[in-house]
Amino acid sequence: METLDAYDLNILQHLQQDGRLTNTELAQRVGLSAAPCWRRVRALEQAGFIRGYRAEIDRHKIGLGVLAFVRLDAAHIGGQAVRQLESAIRARPEIVNCHYISGSGTFELQVVSPDLETFSRFAREVLLNLPNVKDMHTSFSLGEVKASGALPLEHLRTRTRD
Template structure:
């Protein structure tokens, strides 16, 4: 996918929206130093070009009974396009999997899984992960505490 060129105003818009996606266009325009119409056009262009992919609420997992975070390393028996695609499709369909990365190193995939407790994670492994065809090894790393968790992407040298 082609990289989009961002000027300083676009970078400032993105920085503000990453901190407060619910800010009004009027407030955003005032912070950036643009007219509301010009600000709206820029935000719309950032959305249409795929720079902004959506807006969402950030939740505290432990406050809604989803307090166990597990980083799961999956290693495959074989590396074929079909088997890898099937695993990617299956894993992507599991609501417990918040993130899935194809990686290099000691594993082929790293999953970030959120579940209520250890019994739920045991069920997730037995009913979902262990039923996948082609998995050679599963290693689980349990999060003791969260140090940093952000979706904010640095966008140039924003003042």
């Protein structure tokens, strides 16, 4: 599966909005019968377009009121040193996202914590002691304007196969 048609895009759009749709509900919404819809969803999963399904949890309701954006500067940018840092980052559940970035810094992390005191302890005891960390800069979220994991698909609609 290299290209997506209008049905595939509609399936992706609906599943992004509600991953708990039954196959019957999904098929009805996209204008297919159940069997072809199920085959398309499986094909999208096997091709890697759909990587998984999960619940979207309100971090505030589970006591994670602090969201910090942490820029880590690596001491060394090559080979094993960076791989060790990547591995250490992946192992920490408090780090919910990590990206290589351009400009100053090497990694941009999103870190959640119950409160500022807990974050401060985590930063001092864990983040600054990760392998290959040279420096750290932190900013805090003062409020979310938009927090959606849904990806835009409109740019694909002009390139679809029919």
